[in-house]
Amino acid sequence: MPDQHDCAPGSAVLLSRLAKQVYRRTNEEQLGMHLRHLVALSYVSDHDGCPQQDLADAFCMDANNVGCC
Numbered sequence: 001m002p003d004q005h006d007c008a009p010g011s012a013v014l015l016s017r018l019a020k021q022v023y024r025r026t027n028e029e030q031l032g033m034h035l036r037h038l039v040a041l042s043y044v045s046d047h048d049g050c051p052q053q054d055l056a057d058a059f060c061m062d063a064n065n066v067g068c069c
Helices: 011-025 035-046 052-058
Strands: none
16 A cells, blocks of 8 residues: 555645645736636636626625625
8 A cells, every 4th residue: 555645646735736826926916907806707717608606606605795806
């Protein structure tokens, strides 16, 4: 049985590391917007025609607050 320390990190760990690097290395000036807005726009782009409720569910938010971000 392989030692757990020899295992490569899972996808969630790698995505978390990537997100930390993006937060550290970018700023609103470079992006021209808040990073959270970029993430929301990317989600909408990937999920064409997604209703507000789906976006709220994806970000674990109340649908009434999605437009306020």
